Amino acid sequence: MEDPNQIEVPPSFTALFASPSGHRLLQPMPVVRERYELCEDLAQMLTEQASSVMFKSGRTEREVLQQMQLALTGPESVVEPAEAAWVVRRLAELLAWEAPPAD
Numbered sequence: 001m002e003d004p005n006q007i008e009v010p011p012s013f014t015a016l017f018a019s020p021s022g023h024r025l026l027q028p029m030p031v032v033r034e035r036y037e038l039c040e041d042l043a044q045m046l047t048e049q050a051s052s053v054m055f056k057s058g059r060t061e062r063e064v065l066q067q068m069q070l071a072l073t074g075p076e077s078v079v080e081p082a083e084a085a086w087v088v089r090r091l092a093e094l095l096a097w098e099a100p101p102a103d
Helices: 011-017 029-057 061-072 081-095
Strands: none
Touching: 011 029, 011 081, 029 061, 029 081, 061 081
């Protein structure tokens, strides 16, 4: 059966749901795609906020990204810690900031 969904999930996100060997997904692709859409939307929505925080507070890019990471890993977060790290790396990419090191 061919998947009618046109959204391509990048390998960097798919890796979050892959077995340690990386050869198979641990979740069905529709679940991975749904989580990707949520995380991509979050990164897109946070671009303006991150820029504003940096401008108003005088914090560095790294400090702003660390603050975003803390917020995304809080107890009421809608994303898992690995997804939060991906969102922050994607946010850095969208803002053309230096990405934090991968865990």
